[in-house]
Amino acid sequence: MRNVLIIGANGFTGRHLLKYLLANSNYNLIGCSRNDDIAPEKGYTYIKVDICDAKALNKVFEQVKPDVVVNTAALSVPDYCETHRDEAFEVNAQAVENIAKLCEIHSCRFIHLSTDFVLSGKIDQLHTEDEEPEPVNYYGVTKWEGEKLIAAHCSSYAIARVVVVYGKALPGQHGNIVQLVANKLNAGETINVVSDQWRTPTYVGDIAIGVKKLIEIPENGIFHICGSDYLSIADIAFRTAEILKLDKSLINPVTTEVMQEKTLRPQYSGLSIEKARELLDYNPLTFEEGVANMFE
Numbered sequence: 073m074r075n076v077l078i079i080g081a082n083g084f085t086g087r088h089l090l091k092y093l094l095a096n097s098n099y100n101l102i103g104c105s106r107n108d109d110i111a112p113e114k115g116y117t118y119i120k121v122d123i124c125d126a127k128a129l130n131k132v133f134e135q136v137k138p139d140v141v142v143n144t145a146a147l148s149v150p151d152y153c154e155t156h157r158d159e160a161f162e163v164n165a166q167a168v169e170n171i172a173k174l175c176e177i178h179s180c181r182f183i184h185l186s187t188d189f190v191l192s193g194k195i196d197q198l199h200t201e202d203e204e205p206e207p208v209n210y211y212g213v214t215k216w217e218g219e220k221l222i223a224a225h226c227s228s229y230a231i232a233r234v235v236v237v238y239g240k241a242l243p244g245q246h247g248n249i250v251q252l253v254a255n256k257l258n259a260g261e262t263i264n265v266v267s268d269q270w271r272t273p274t275y276v277g278d279i280a281i282g283v284k285k286l287i288e289i290p291e292n293g294i295f296h297i298c299g300s301d302y303l304s305i306a307d308i309a310f311r312t313a314e315i316l317k318l319d320k321s322l323i324n325p326v327t328t329e330v331m332q333e334k335t336l337r338p339q340y341s342g343l344s345i346e347k348a349r350e351l352l353d354y355n356p357l358t359f360e361e362g363v364a365n366m367f368e
């Protein structure tokens with residue numbers, strides 16, 4: 073039985089992955105995160121660890137002897153990363169380098185989650201894995217640094233870039249655009265959404281499936297693991313309202329210029345999943361199916 077260590081197991085994606093693998097694999101599962109287990113249940117071991125503490129991380133590897141490590145931990149709020157640069161670099165790049173080195177020492181495969189925000193998103197098209205990153209904000213800079221460090225240190229690795237992840241969150245976890253739209257419209261409140269930034273939103277369950285496939289193959293490299301619907305953030309809001317039969321008139325589409333977000337974001341960062349379709353037989357849900365699953 074393979075020992076699979078999931079780092080960031082308290083996070084939105086990390087917990088979904090842990091639960092998916094509990095139900096759909098025979099791996100020996102170990103979850104770890106910085107705080108106490110957010111929702112303990114049977115079937116896995118939990119270790120509390122700060123991945124920025126190199127000694128403690130080393131101890132976890134000695135104890136667990138992982139065959140596979142999946143890192144879902146990150147500081148991923150762009151505004152926070154912009155104003156807490158040292159902390160963001162420490163978690164998203166330096167700690168990732170430590171994990172990569174430990175994976176190499178322990179001969180284990182490293183699966184790491186990254187983001188569309190490594191790209192500049194200047195061109196209106198679906199981007200492929202071979203495009204050169206050019207982040208437009210500091211979060212993207214740190215995540216790209218993490219990607220490069222893994223490629224430099226690991227002989228067995230896969231980087232899964234995901235995009236605007238949505239799904240059902242646990243109490244205490246951050247929400248997501250679909251949940252936010254549903255909450256606002258259900259409360260009869262208006263919501264401003266950006267109409268000129270395009271993404272390929274990812275159902276969290278599809279990431280779990282994609283990551284399991286990446287664990288099972290020997291190939292190294294970057295894989296885009298996201299949805300196939302190319303939508304603006306405003307489209308995401310309107311489609312969510314349609315699927316959930318909520319009041320669309322409360323949605324107020326505005327341009328990036330009018331929205332005045334604190335941190336610059338790529339305009340067109342939809343990702344092509346052709347490589348994942350071909351090599352992993354990855355077939356994500358449509359946006360409609362994902363939202364229906366989330367609220368079923």
Ligand SMILES: NC(=O)c1ccc[n+]([C@@H]2O[C@H](COP(=O)([O-])OP(=O)(O)OC[C@H]3O[C@@H](n4cnc5c(N)ncnc54)[C@H](OP(=O)(O)O)[C@@H]3O)[C@@H](O)[C@H]2O)c1
Nearest residue numbers: 080082083084085105106107122123145146185187236237
């Ligand atoms: N969510 C999205 O829309 C999105 C989009 C693109 C890419 N991504 C990428 O996908 C991955 C998962 O994102 P997510 O939104 O699911 O993450 P998340 O919910 O924010 O969870 C991240 C987890 O990382 C853990 N963590 C942070 N710093 C840590 C540290 N120093 N030591 C140990 N654990 C630490 C936290 O654990 P505690 O709770 O225990 O503190 C947290 O639960 C990230 O790599 C992110 O960059 C996400």
